[in-house]
Amino acid sequence: DAKTTQPPSMDCAEGRAANLPCNHSTISGNEYVYWYRQIHSQGPQYIIHGLKNNETNEMASLIITEDRKSSTLILPHATLRDTAVYYCIVRVARSSGSARQLTFGSGTQLTVLP
């Protein structure tokens, strides 16, 4: 799985968009970008994933650059409950066979300020 680099921490004002960057310059063509987050003292929560195209769901948007070497997770209207550590993980996905573990880096601590 490709290595990712994220800033250790970011602040965002409540109600504003939170843009969390992730660099994955060694990503290969069959690797997906996944985002998870972990609120304090809880298990990680899946947010979104993508391969090439930008993706959007009810939680967030994922913008992947054309060369796929970096991506940005966007929380359009951050709330205090979005304060968490956000993990960007790059890995090959497969629909069959045994599941594989996730390798977590240090992530980005997002603090949403009132």
Place this chain on the structure above:
Amino acid sequence: GAVVSQHPSRVICKSGTSVKIECRSLDFQATTMFWYRQFPKKSLMLMATSNEGSKATYEQGVEKDKFLINHASLTLSTLTVTSAHPEDSSFYICSARDPLAGVSDTQYFGPGTRLTVL
């Protein structure tokens, strides 16, 4: 999304006792579950991979005789911390992949179990 539960959410025990933590997939069957450990202000570290009907696979440095894993059914994996010591105090988290997730390979995590060994 799929739901994974853990029980108990919090446990305090005396040094030398054993503690069992359960991980259940509530609305899907998981042939594989993962057990992670997380120390304060640190990231999650994989301890072992639990395979239904076969032996678990442990990561380097994790003692298989101390952290017993049983994956007896497609919806339940248990982690037993034997002869617990204060250094085993940590946040234990399990995860499972929904086989119906297709190519997304998304994993779902339990809420975690906070173990404190006195």
